[in-house]
Amino acid sequence: xFYREAGQFKATYAEDNRIFTIRQDRIGFALILAAAxxxxxxxxxxxxFEAILIPFLIFSLAAIGLNILTGYAGQVSxxxxxxxxxxxxxxxxxxxRIDGMPILLAFxxxxxxxxxxxIVFGLPSLRIRGFYLAASTLATQFFIIWCVTxxxxxxxxxxxxxxNAQKIEILGFAFDTPVTKYIFVLVIVSxxxxxxxxxxxxxxxxxxxxxxxxxxxxxxxxxRPMYAKLTAFAVSSFYCGVAGALFAFAYLGSVxxxxxxxxxxxRILFMVIIGGLGSILGxxxxxxxxxLLPVFLSISVSFIESEVGHxxxxxxxSSIELMVFGALIIFFLIVEPQGLARLWQIGKEKLRLWPFxx
Amino acid sequence: xxxxKRIPVLLAALAALSAGAALAQEQFIPLLSYRVGPYxxxxxxxxxxxxxxMTLVNANGGINGVKLKWEECETExxxxxxxxxxxxxxKNNGGASLFEPLSTGIAYGILDRVAVDKIxxxxxxxxRADSADGRVFPYVFPLVTTYWxxxxxxxxxxxxxxxxxxxxxxxxxxxxxxxxxxGKEPLPVFDAFAKLYGFELIKIPVAPPGNxxxxxxxxxxxAKPDWVILWGFGVMNPTALKTAQRNGYPRDKILxxxxxxxxxxxxxxxxxxxxxxxxxxxxxxxxPLLDEIRKKVYGAGKGNMEDKxxxxxxxxxxxxxxxILTVEAIRKAQEKYGKGKVxxxxxxxxxxxxxxxxxxxxxxxxxxxxxxxxxxxCLDHEGSGAVKVQLWxxxxxxxxxxxxxxxxxxxxxxxxxxxxxxxxxxxKITPRDCAKEG
Numbered sequence: 001x002f003y004r005e006a007g008q009f010k011a012t013y014a015e016d017n018r019i020f021t022i023r024q025d026r027i028g029f030a031l032i033l034a035a036a037x038x039x040x041x042x043x044x045x046x047x048x049f050e051a052i053l054i055p056f057l058i059f060s061l062a063a064i065g066l067n068i069l070t071g072y073a074g075q076v077s078x079x080x081x082x083x084x085x086x087x088x089x090x091x092x093x094x095x096x097r098i099d100g101m102p103i104l105l106a107f108x109x110x111x112x113x114x115x116x117x118x119i120v121f122g123l124p125s126l127r128i129r130g131f132y133l134a135a136s137t138l139a140t141q142f143f144i145i146w147c148v149t150x151x152x153x154x155x156x157x158x159x160x161x162x163x164n165a166q167k168i169e170i171l172g173f174a175f176d177t178p179v180t181k182y183i184f185v186l187v188i189v190s191x192x193x194x195x196x197x198x199x200x201x202x203x204x205x206x207x208x209x210x211x212x213x214x215x216x217x218x219x220x221x222x223x224r225p226m227y228a229k230l231t232a233f234a235v236s237s238f239y240c241g242v243a244g245a246l247f248a249f250a251y252l253g254s255v256x257x258x259x260x261x262x263x264x265x266x267r268i269l270f271m272v273i274i275g276g277l278g279s280i281l282g283x284x285x286x287x288x289x290x291x292l293l294p295v296f297l298s299i300s301v302s303f304i305e306s307e308v309g310h311x312x313x314x315x316x317x318s319s320i321e322l323m324v325f326g327a328l329i330i331f332f333l334i335v336e337p338q339g340l341a342r343l344w345q346i347g348k349e350k351l352r353l354w355p356f357x358x
Numbered sequence: 359x360x361x362x363k364r365i366p367v368l369l370a371a372l373a374a375l376s377a378g379a380a381l382a383q384e385q386f387i388p389l390l391s392y393r394v395g396p397y398x399x400x401x402x403x404x405x406x407x408x409x410x411x412m413t414l415v416n417a418n419g420g421i422n423g424v425k426l427k428w429e430e431c432e433t434e435x436x437x438x439x440x441x442x443x444x445x446x447x448x449k450n451n452g453g454a455s456l457f458e459p460l461s462t463g464i465a466y467g468i469l470d471r472v473a474v475d476k477i478x479x480x481x482x483x484x485x486r487a488d489s490a491d492g493r494v495f496p497y498v499f500p501l502v503t504t505y506w507x508x509x510x511x512x513x514x515x516x517x518x519x520x521x522x523x524x525x526x527x528x529x530x531x532x533x534x535x536x537x538x539x540x541g542k543e544p545l546p547v548f549d550a551f552a553k554l555y556g557f558e559l560i561k562i563p564v565a566p567p568g569n570x571x572x573x574x575x576x577x578x579x580x581a582k583p584d585w586v587i588l589w590g591f592g593v594m595n596p597t598a599l600k601t602a603q604r605n606g607y608p609r610d611k612i613l614x615x616x617x618x619x620x621x622x623x624x625x626x627x628x629x630x631x632x633x634x635x636x637x638x639x640x641x642x643x644x645x646p647l648l649d650e651i652r653k654k655v656y657g658a659g660k661g662n663m664e665d666k667x668x669x670x671x672x673x674x675x676x677x678x679x680x681x682i683l684t685v686e687a688i689r690k691a692q693e694k695y696g697k698g699k700v701x702x703x704x705x706x707x708x709x710x711x712x713x714x715x716x717x718x719x720x721x722x723x724x725x726x727x728x729x730x731x732x733x734x735x736c737l738d739h740e741g742s743g744a745v746k747v748q749l750w751x752x753x754x755x756x757x758x759x760x761x762x763x764x765x766x767x768x769x770x771x772x773x774x775x776x777x778x779x780x781x782x783x784x785x786k787i788t789p790r791d792c793a794k795e796g
């Protein structure tokens with residue numbers, strides 16, 4: 001009923017090639033963008049920006065990056081944290097060492113550094129796949145963090161290895177309040193998400209998916225595995241690198257190399273798995289699930305405590321949060337092993353027929 | 359799309375939260391605690407100590423009648439969660455007085471934020487050593503002792519054991535450290551002292567978490583050092599002690615950092631930990647204050663820790679120390695800005711900067727000797743720099759230096775100022791002029 005596309009005809013190729021072919025989707029998407037760009041900056045509090053929206057957007061971007069590699073090209077990677085570290089420390093050094101470096105250019109170059117690292121560490125993927133590849137990408141994780149902690153030049157000889165990200169300034173305008181930082185992150189994430197969506201619908205995206213589904217067959221029909229796999233590594237690392245730079249510059253401010261440990265790589269992998277492999281939208285769902293749900297649970301617990309007027313003994317609340325979070329992960333994966341994005345798709349199908357069964 | 363649907367729910371929950379708690383005339387202390395996750399053992403003791411002391415202060419009528427109110431937020435020792443908790447709690451209940459996250463990562467994550475929000479951040483025995491320079495870091499207080507002063511104290515103690523600073527020449531000292539920002543923080547100090555006193559410093563990093571150290575201790579056995587400094591954290595500490603035992607390295611030649619000096623660090627190592635020495639900024643033992651907490655807090659069933667035997671344990675005592683300094687800062691601020699009033703975070707900051715917790719005051723509190731006297735100023739946000747050395751006898755810690763040990767403070771101060779000036783230049787901060795501060 002809500003998703004009736006009756007009467008919507010596609011008369012040109014351009015119309016057929018749209019991202020959102022159904023009018024309802026287009027309206028919905030425009031509304032979401034309007035809300036994100038106009039409504040939220042007007043109504044949301046500092047807390048919502050700093051603690052919820054900015055990390056959500058940054059992790060979504062990292063999840064898109066990993067989704068390109070794992071979801072679209074089928075190459076499992078545990079090196080996401082390392083690529084983010086390359087982006088963060090790269091952007092820091094570019095800003096530090098080149099006078100008058102524009103921040104956006106620094107982010108792009110930092111992303112390219114990450115892409116170069118990604119290509120180098122993607123080379124084993126030409127020979128090995130599956131779990132073995134996952135294990136070999138672990139090397140990236142350890143090697144990059146080792147480099148950052150061992151080479152003092154990278155952290156500008158900071159004794160503890162902690163870097164202080166420079167201020168974000170474009171053409172003299174400082175992005176230093178929560179709202180402006182949010183807008184900064186939102187613009188970057190929106191543009192890159194749009195790019196990613198178009199990339200995976202293009203020739204190269206199709207070759208990634210062909211490699212994912214069966215690399216032998218893909219090779220037979222003329223797709224070069226080396227080119228497809230390495231571009232997937234490069235693009236994915238670029239996205240992760242930019243996400244890492246945002247993580248340092250727009251979110252934490254001061255970061256230590258320990259912020260990019262294996263733990264972070266796993267978190268992003270879980271976002272991709274829970275959100276939905278091979279779905280850009282799923283990356284946002286997954287990031288929302290992993291980043292926001294614990295916060296939501298934690299707020300709920302203290303909300304219930306203040307409503308009931310009785311405080312739980314310290315520590316019980318935290319443990320309940322963890323238990324509910326774990327149970328929800330298992331629940332969603334049982335209900336829909338293909339992730340939240342698939343759940344959303346099924347939901348749309350249901351809405352299309354509702355309230356009639358057929 | 360799912361996310362945007364959730365926002366109204368979040369907003370409603372938040373609004374309800376803030377509305378329910380805005381009426382009270384209470385001093386609000388937010389607690390970024392961690393009670394689950396890998397570091398929960400330390401977190402429950404430390405934050406338990408803070409809450410126990412605040413419960414006691416409230417039971418005794420508050421600070422000149424102002425009761426303390428606190429709210430916990432679980433960080434799991436994770437910087438992102440810590441930042442979220444910070445943002446959530448900073449405006450609650452009329453505004454946060456100060457933050458003490460007991461986590462290097464979280465402290466770094468909120469370091470820039472506290473300066474903007476004008477809320478003081480205390481880092482008791484951890485964090486950036488150069489934040490002791492209050493001109494560059496007006497809102498950060500590495501109270502009692504920083505890592506650099508601790509490192510200087512260690513060298514001082516080792517020199518005493520060897521019979522004087524000149525006897526250090528030619529000695530071999532291994533620094534076995536946690537390969538992280540935390541473990542690397544003291545390296546410039548050790549390097550400088552090695553050059554100054556002519557001892558050989560062998561740096562051996564252990565990759566976190568450090569639960570396998572066979573190769574490291576093999577390396578130590580080959581080097582035959584006179585001392586091993588153990589700059590570890592968490593599981594790395596008992597592993598080091600056990601591996602040392604297996605390799606036959608005497609434990610009384612291992613000097614641990616204070617995060618390697620709690621019951622949680624030595625009990626898992628069993629017999630291997632006997633005779634091991636570590637630094638501390640609390641003197642282990644029993645004090646009238648602890649008895650009062652046992653009687654008035656745990657006696658009334660309001661104690662925070664489940665296990666009563668942990669009262670007075672190392673982490674618990676550190677929590678109490680943090681709480682004493684917080685309460686004394688608020689008391690000091692009240693003397694200036696009005697007794698019996700709720701202090702703003704800016705006023706608490708003034709209190710922290712003008713702390714004078716001397717021995718007489720500690721005696722009144724029933725904690726004489728438990729912690730060193732602390733006197734802060736605009737220039738010096740650390741306030742003490744004193745450490746003690748303690749020995750694990752297999753059942754409990756006992757102090758083996760009767761007096762507080764002070765390292766070469768002028769030397770460290772020079773390094774602090776240099777490092778702070780570098781930070782100020784990088785961040786384009788103009789240091790305050792302390793002559794103008796009241």
